Amino acid sequence: MGEFELIRQYFAAASCAQAGEGVALGIGDDCALLELPAGEQLAVSTDTLVAEVHFPESADPFLLAQRGLGVSVSDLAAMGATPIGFTLALTLPRAEPTWLQAFACGLDRMAQACAVRLIGGDTSRGPLSLTLTVFGRVPCGRALTRSGARVGDLLCVGGELGDGAGALPLVLGQRQAPAAIAEPLLARYWSPQPQLALGQALRGKATAALDISDGLLADCGHIAAASGVALLIEQARLPLSTALLALLGTSGACDCALSGGDDYLLAFTLPPEHLADLQAQGWPIHVIGRAEAGAGVQLLDQRGQRITPQARGYQHFGSDGD
Amino acid sequence: MGEFELIRQYFAAASCAQAGEGVALGIGDDCALLELPAGEQLAVSTDTLVAEVHFPESADPFLLAQRGLGVSVSDLAAMGATPIGFTLALTLPRAEPTWLQAFACGLDRMAQACAVRLIGGDTSRGPLSLTLTVFGRVPCGRALTRSGARVGDLLCVGGELGDGAGALPLVLGQRQAPAAIAEPLLARYWSPQPQLALGQALRGKATAALDISDGLLADCGHIAAASGVALLIEQARLPLSTALLALLGTSGACDCALSGGDDYLLAFTLPPEHLADLQAQGWPIHVIGRAEAGAGVQLLDQRGQRITPQARGYQHFGSDGD
Numbered sequence: 228m229g230e231f232e233l234i235r236q237y238f239a240a241a242s243c244a245q246a247g248e249g250v251a252l253g254i255g256d257d258c259a260l261l262e263l264p265a266g267e268q269l270a271v272s273t274d275t276l277v278a279e280v281h282f283p284e285s286a287d288p289f290l291l292a293q294r295g296l297g298v299s300v301s302d303l304a305a306m307g308a309t310p311i312g313f314t315l316a317l318t319l320p321r322a323e324p325t326w327l328q329a330f331a332c333g334l335d336r337m338a339q340a341c342a343v344r345l346i347g348g349d350t351s352r353g354p355l356s357l358t359l360t361v362f363g364r365v366p367c368g369r370a371l372t373r374s375g376a377r378v379g380d381l382l383c384v385g386g387e388l389g390d391g392a393g394a395l396p397l398v399l400g401q402r403q404a405p406a407a408i409a410e411p412l413l414a415r416y417w418s419p420q421p422q423l424a425l426g427q428a429l430r431g432k433a434t435a436a437l438d439i440s441d442g443l444l445a446d447c448g449h450i451a452a453a454s455g456v457a458l459l460i461e462q463a464r465l466p467l468s469t470a471l472l473a474l475l476g477t478s479g480a481c482d483c484a485l486s487g488g489d490d491y492l493l494a495f496t497l498p499p500e501h502l503a504d505l506q507a508q509g510w511p512i513h514v515i516g517r518a519e520a521g522a523g524v525q526l527l528d529q530r531g532q533r534i535t536p537q538a539r540g541y542q543h544f545g546s547d548g549d
Numbered sequence: 550m551g552e553f554e555l556i557r558q559y560f561a562a563a564s565c566a567q568a569g570e571g572v573a574l575g576i577g578d579d580c581a582l583l584e585l586p587a588g589e590q591l592a593v594s595t596d597t598l599v600a601e602v603h604f605p606e607s608a609d610p611f612l613l614a615q616r617g618l619g620v621s622v623s624d625l626a627a628m629g630a631t632p633i634g635f636t637l638a639l640t641l642p643r644a645e646p647t648w649l650q651a652f653a654c655g656l657d658r659m660a661q662a663c664a665v666r667l668i669g670g671d672t673s674r675g676p677l678s679l680t681l682t683v684f685g686r687v688p689c690g691r692a693l694t695r696s697g698a699r700v701g702d703l704l705c706v707g708g709e710l711g712d713g714a715g716a717l718p719l720v721l722g723q724r725q726a727p728a729a730i731a732e733p734l735l736a737r738y739w740s741p742q743p744q745l746a747l748g749q750a751l752r753g754k755a756t757a758a759l760d761i762s763d764g765l766l767a768d769c770g771h772i773a774a775a776s777g778v779a780l781l782i783e784q785a786r787l788p789l790s791t792a793l794l795a796l797l798g799t800s801g802a803c804d805c806a807l808s809g810g811d812d813y814l815l816a817f818t819l820p821p822e823h824l825a826d827l828q829a830q831g832w833p834i835h836v837i838g839r840a841e842a843g844a845g846v847q848l849l850d851q852r853g854q855r856i857t858p859q860a861r862g863y864q865h866f867g868s869d870g871d
Contacts, residue, residue, distance in 0.1 A: 251590055251689075252692070252694065255695075255775075256628070256694050256695055256696075256759075256775075257594060257624040257625075257627035257628050257695075257758075257759050257760060258592035258593055258594040258624050258625065258627070258628045258630065258685070258692070259592070259593045259594070260590045260591065260592055260593075260628075260687070260692055261590060261591040261593060262590055262591075262689070263585050263591065265587055268573055268582045268583060268584050269582065269583040269584075269585065269591060270580035270581070270582055271580055271581045271582075271583060271636065271668065271669060271682075271684070272579060272580040272581070272669065273636040273637075273638050273669055273670050273671050273680075273682060274638075274671050275638040275640055275671045275673045275680065276673075277640055277673050277674070277675035277676075278675075279675075280673060280674055280675045281673070302579040302580050303579075303580065305579035305580070306578070306579050306580045306582075308580065314593065314595040314682060315595075316595050316596075316597040316638075316680040318597055318599055318678060346593065347593060347594065347595055348595050349595050349596050349597045349680070351597045351598075351599050351602060351603070351678075352599070352602055353599035353600075353601075353602050353676065353678060354599075354675065354676040354678075356640060356673075356675060356676075356678065358595075358597065358638040358671070358680040360593075360595060360636060360682045362593070363580070365582070367573075367584070370574070370580070370582055372574065372578050373577075373578055373579075374578075437578075437579050438579060453577070453578075
C-alpha cells in the first residue's frame with residue numbers, strides 16, 4: 228500500500244467522515260451516494276486553492292484546511308442551502324504525518340461547525356493544492372440566486388466588512404499589530420464562519436444573494452448585472468469593526484470593506500417590508516444601500532456625492548489567482 | 550476582467566454547458582442546482598490529474614480533456630449511474646487561447662459522448678492540474694457497489710484488457726509501432742469510453758462492480774476485500790486485443806491485462822443465471838473467473854497452477870501518483 232493510500236484511509240477515519248444525514252454511501256466505493264428529500268434540489272460548488280497563489284506554501288495546515296472548507300461552504304450559505312457533504316481533492320508533494328494530522332484536524336473542526344461530512348475525494352502527489360466540492364440541499368425553487376433583485380429593494384450585508392482583507396498584511400507577516408487588534412482580524416481570515424443560518428432565514432425574503440469573496444463592489448456588480456438593476460452603496464453605512472478601524476483608520480477600513488475580498492459574509496437585496504421582522508429575530512443585518520433603476524454599482528461617498536467606483540478586483544493572496 | 554475570468558466565460562459558452570436534464574441552474578451563480586427524480590440517489594466521484602504525475606505536461610490538450618472526463622465518468626458507469634453533470638477545477642500556469650480552445654473541444658467531445666453537462670467549476674493560476682467531479686443518478690438501492698459479491702458468482706469484465714497500459718510506452722514516446730497496432734491502443738488510452746450502458750444493464754444483476762483503473766489484480770482485490778470472498782482469475786480466459794498481442798506477445802499482454810491500469814472497463818461479479826440473457830442481448834461480457842470462499846485474489850496460470858499473485862499497484866504515468 229502506497230503512502231497516498233494511507234492518507235486516504237487517514238481521512239476516511241476522521242470524524243468528519245462518520246455518519247450524516249443524506250449520505251447513503253460515503254468514502255470507499257467508485258462513487259458516494261447522496262439522498263435528497265422529496266421537493267429539494269442539490270446545491271453544488273467547487274473551489275480550488277493553490278499554494279503560493281491563494282495561500283503561502285508555509286501556511287499552518289490546521290488553519291488552511293479550516294479556511295478552505297469554510298470558504299467553500301460559504302457558497303452553500305449564499306444559496307440558502309443546508310450542507311450535506313463535501314469531497315476533497317488534495318495534491319501534496321509528500322506525505323508528512325504531522326502536516327496531515329493538523330490538516331485533518333482543521334478540516335474536522337470546520338466540518339463539525341458546518342455539520343457537513345467528507346464523502347469522498349482523491350489524493351495525488353504534486354504541487355500543494357486543494358479542491359473542495361460542497362453539497363447542500365434547498366427546497367425546490369427557494370434557492371437564493373443573484374438574479375432577483377428589484378428596484379426599491381434594500382441592499383444589506385450580514386456583518387462587519389473588510390476584516391479578511393485587513394488581516395492579509397498580518398497573515399503575510401508584512402505588518403504587526405497588538406493582539407487586541409490582530410487576533411479578531413486573523414480569526415476572520417483563517418476561520419471564516421459561513422452564514423448558513425442567515426442564508427436559510429433569507430429564503431423567500433431576500434430577492435438576490437451571494438457571499439462576498441471578491442470584494443463588496445465587485446460582488447455587488449455581479450448582483451446588479453444578473454438582476455438588471457443598479458446598486459447604490461452608501462459609504463457612511465458600511466459596518467466596520469473596531470479592530471479594522473484601529474488598524475487602518477476610517478479611510479483604509481472603507482477601502483478594505485469596498486474592494487477587499489475574503490469577507491465570506493452574505494450580501495443580499497431585501498424588500499423593505501421584511502427588514503423589521505428579520506432584525507427583530509436578531510439576524511445581523513446591516514442596510515448599506517438600495518437597488519435602483521439602471522446598471523452597475525454606484526457609491527454615495529462620505530460627502531454625499533455619487534461616484535462610479537472602479538471595482539479593483541481583489542486578488543486575494545497572489546495576483547490574478549482567481 | 551482578468552484573463553481567468555475570460556476562461557470561465559469561455560467554458561460557460563461551450564456546448565457542454567448548454568441545456569441538460571436534471572440541471573436546474575448551471576454555471577454563473579454561487580452554486581449549481583441539480584434535481585433528482587423521486588426514488589433516485591445522486592452518485593458523486595472526484596478525480597485529480599496532475600501534470601508530470603498523471604500525464605506529461607506537453608500532452609495534447611484535446612486528448613487530455615477527453616481522457617480526463619472519460620476516466621471520471623467511468624466511475625459513474627461502475628455504479629450503474631446515468632450521468633447528469635460535472636464540475637471542472639482547472640489550474641494552469643497561463644491562459645493560452647490555442648491550448649484552451651483545444652481543451653474545451655476535447656471536453657465537449659467526451660461530454661457529448663457521455664451526455665453529461667458542465668455545471669460549474671473554478672479556474673486558477675498555478676501548476677497544471679485538473680480536478681473533475683462527476684454527478685449521476687441511480688434508482689435508490691440499485692447502485693452497483695463493491696461489496697455484494699457472493700461465492701459462486703462469475704467474475705466478468707466488459708472488454709479486452711491491458712490496452713491502456715500497453716499504450717503507455719507509445720504515449721511517452723519510448724516505443725514506436727506500426728499504425729495498425731499503435732492507433733487502436735492509443736485510442737483506448739486517450740479516449741476511454743465509459744461503459745455507461747453496460748453498468749445500467751447490470752443493475753439488479755451484478756452483485757459487485759468497479760471500473761478497472763489500478764489494474765485487474767489490484768481492483769479485483771478491492772472487490773474481494775469489500776465483499777469478503779476470494780476471486781479466482783483464469784489467465785487463459787483473459788480477453789486480449791489483437792493489437793496488444795501483436796505489440797507485446799502473449800506473456801507481455803497478460804502482464805498488462807493483470808497489472809496494467811488505465812483500462813476503464815467494468816469488472817463485476819455475476820450470478821451464473823444472468824449470464825446467458827445478458828450475452829444474448831449483445832453485451833460484451835467476458836467470464837474470466839469466479840468468486841470462491843476465502844480472501845484475496847488467486848490466479849490460475851496457463852499451466853493450470855494456482856498462484857497468489859503480487860498485485861504490483863500500477864503507477865499510471867508517474868510513480869505513486871495515486
